[in-house]
Amino acid sequence: MIHIVDVKNGSKLFDALNSNVRIEILSILRANGEANLNQLAKSLNISNGAVTAHAKKLQDSNLISVHSRPGVRGSQKICKLTAEKIIVELFDDVASLKDVYSFDVGIGHYVDYSIKPTCGLATETSVIGEFDDPKYFSFPERIGAGLLWFAQGYVAYKLPNSLKAPEVCTELQISMEISSEAPGFSDNYPSDISFKINGIPLGFFTIPGEFNDRRGIFTPSWWFENLGQYGKLKLLTIKDSGCYMDGLRIHDTTIGDLNITPRSDIIFSIESREDAAVKGGVTLFGKGFGDFNSGITVKMFYAGSEGVPPA
Numbered sequence: 114m115i116h117i118v119d120v121k122n123g124s125k126l127f128d129a130l131n132s133n134v135r136i137e138i139l140s141i142l143r144a145n146g147e148a149n150l151n152q153l154a155k156s157l158n159i160s161n162g163a164v165t166a167h168a169k170k171l172q173d174s175n176l177i178s179v180h181s182r183p184g185v186r187g188s189q190k191i192c193k194l195t196a197e198k199i200i201v202e203l204f205d206d207v208a209s210l211k212d213v214y215s216f217d218v219g220i221g222h223y224v225d226y227s228i229k230p231t232c233g234l235a236t237e238t239s240v241i242g243e244f245d246d247p248k249y250f251s252f253p254e255r256i257g258a259g260l261l262w263f264a265q266g267y268v269a270y271k272l273p274n275s276l277k278a279p280e281v282c283t284e285l286q287i288s289m290e291i292s293s294e295a296p297g298f299s300d301n302y303p304s305d306i307s308f309k310i311n312g313i314p315l316g317f318f319t320i321p322g323e324f325n326d327r328r329g330i331f332t333p334s335w336w337f338e339n340l341g342q343y344g345k346l347k348l349l350t351i352k353d354s355g356c357y358m359d360g361l362r363i364h365d366t367t368i369g370d371l372n373i374t375p376r377s378d379i380i381f382s383i384e385s386r387e388d389a390a391v392k393g394g395v396t397l398f399g400k401g402f403g404d405f406n407s408g409i410t411v412k413m414f415y416a417g418s419e420g421v422p423p424a
Contacts (some may be wrong), residue, residue, distance in 0.1 A: 117373040129174035147193040214275040218409040220399035221258030228266035235260040237401035259401035265396040267384035276375040282415040284352040292344035294394025298325035304393025314362030329403040343403040
């Protein structure tokens with residue numbers, strides 16, 4: 114997913130989409146899953162040089178990935194979609210952008226967990242402890258984790274709450290890079306991943322797999338080639354009309370149901386439930402791993418700030 118909050122920052126993406134040829138490339142990849150540059154050139158009846166230039170523009174905008182694969186005659190360049198959805202936020206009033214608190218919570222900063230193997234954690238430089246032993250989730254080194262995974266259970270984070278009276282939270286946006294937890298890796302290994310705040314269900318979505326067709330943009334070179342390399346960036350939004358994942362409604366819980374006040378704890382949990390229809394685990398990518406080099410990004414929109422004295 115590509116999420117553009119300010120349209121001014123979307124010029125590169127909009128330019129990449131402003132081409133019938135590049136739109137056709139995206140359509141071919143959507144229909145076929147992947148294609149090499151020679152196949153695209155033949156399908157579009159253009160030269161190899163032209164299709165390479167178009168593919169680079171799409172790659173630079175994070176719409177596709179391009180990686181090498183051995184072929185019958187040398188290597189071939191394979192193109193594949195990397196963004197299944199684009200969300201562009203349009204604000205009526207740019208000043209409203211000020212009424213938001215933003216945080217990045219490291220994926221190792223959980224305050225509670227209960228997990229079952231397969232599981233593990235890694236920092237940018239090494240694995241923490243050993244694979245498949247939940248005890249290492251309690252080790253202090255976990256604060257620096259940039260990658261964690263588990264087959265079943267949950268991790269819970271205490272989100273920062275900067276609200277001041279009389280401010281009222283009107284919307285929460287929580288984004289994270291996430292995949293399932295497959296044995297080794299598998300693009301086709303779905304998992305139902307559920308979310309809660311303060312024990313209140315926010316719904317679930319199904320991630321299609323754990324991805325390894327290329328190395329993650331920020332995944333360190335020492336990380337094992339036969340394991341997952343990156344996830345999908347997902348945006349969970351809770352507002353007055355319900356809960357949404359990448360703009361699609363997934364639950365009836367509203368922001369009012371959460372009753373968030375300036376004194377509230379906000380405990381956010383990510384779970385692979387034992388009773389889920391599709392039990393495929395969870396992998397979270399944080400700083401130093403995956404494609405986005407960030408933890409769990411939280412935006413708290415609020416109203417009622419007029420008259421609040423400065424801190």
